[in-house]
Structures are given as structure tokens and as C-alpha cells.
Amino acid sequence: MIEGACFCGTVRFRIAVPPTKLYQCHCSECRRVTGAAANASCLVPVNDFRWLSGEQDITQYLAPSGYRSHFCARCGSSVPNRMKHFDLYWVPAGNLPGDLDMQVAVHLCVASKAVWDEVVTTGQRFDAVPNIDTLLKLLR
Numbered sequence: 001m002i003e004g005a006c007f008c009g010t011v012r013f014r015i016a017v018p019p020t021k022l023y024q025c026h027c028s029e030c031r032r033v034t035g036a037a038a039n040a041s042c043l044v045p046v047n048d049f050r051w052l053s054g055e056q057d058i059t060q061y062l063a064p065s066g067y068r069s070h071f072c073a074r075c076g077s078s079v080p081n082r083m084k085h086f087d088l089y090w091v092p093a094g095n096l097p098g099d100l101d102m103q104v105a106v107h108l109c110v111a112s113k114a115v116w117d118e119v120v121t122t123g124q125r126f127d128a129v130p131n132i133d134t135l136l137k138l139l140r
């Protein structure tokens with residue numbers, strides 16, 4: 001059982017089974033949302049996820065492309081959101097404690113990464129986004 005939180009601590013949640021694998025997406029939208037080279041994320045089964053506080057303080061932005069960003073209205077941190085078509089929560093890895101035994105298993109959208117982004121050598125790389133079954137298999 002682990003707990004995650006946004007920068008200001010308003011949004012807090014609990015995950016029953018800590019994820020062991022995560023992915024990083026290097027696409028231009030993830031760069032803008034995070035302000036960083038890539039978005040580091042895990043996928044957590046809905047049944048393992050529970051909000052502890054701050055759910056009403058979550059705001060979302062829906063881009064014309066369909067990209068959805070959920071963030072804490074007080075501090076702007078990315079926060080988890082429930083995936084539309086799957087029984088999974090998307091969870092920003094940076095919301096979780098840094099001492100978890102997790103490993104980057106997948107790099108997405110490597111073909112559109114920033115020139116200065118040196119993708120580390122661990123994990124499988126995809127030029128774009130593979131289908132969800134492929135991704136889930138690699139994150140298991």
C-alpha cells in the first residue's frame with residue numbers, strides 16, 4: 001500500500017499494489033504538460049486505486065487533439081486520471097514516493113522526442129504509441 005500526492009498535498013490517493021514498471025512518453029504534448037523531457041507514468045487497475053482527498057480540486061484541460069490533462073487546481077501538478085476506455089488509472093510517477101522499486105520499462109514516441117532528450121538505455125522504445133495490450137504486457 002502506497003500513497004501519492006500532488007505538489008501542495010491537496011490531492012492525495014492510495015494504491016493497494018505498488019506498480020513496479022513505468023513508461024515515459026517523449027511526445028511534444030507530454031513535454032508541454034510537464035515542462036520536462038518526458039512524462040513518467042504508471043497504469044494502475046481501478047480496483048487498486050482510491051482517492052484520499054482533493055478529488056474536487058482537480059481541473060482538466062482537453063486539447064483539440066483529444067489529449068487530456070488533469071491537474072491540481074491549487075498547485076498545477078499533474079494528478080491521476082481514470083482512462084476513458086480501460087479500467088485503469090493513469091498515474092504520474094512523480095506523484096509517488098521516489099524510493100519505490102520501480103523501473104522504466106517503456107519509452108513512447110521516441111521518434112518525436114526533443115533533440116536534447118537523451119533517452120536512457122533501459123526499457124523498450126517505440127517511435128509512437130503501441131496498442132494498449134502491448135503496453136500493458138510490458139508494464140506487467
Ligand SMILES: [Zn+2]
Pocket residue numbers: 006007008009010011072073074075076077
Ligand atoms: Zn496540489
Ligand SMILES: [Zn+2]
Pocket residue numbers: 025026027028029030031039109
Ligand atoms: Zn505523450
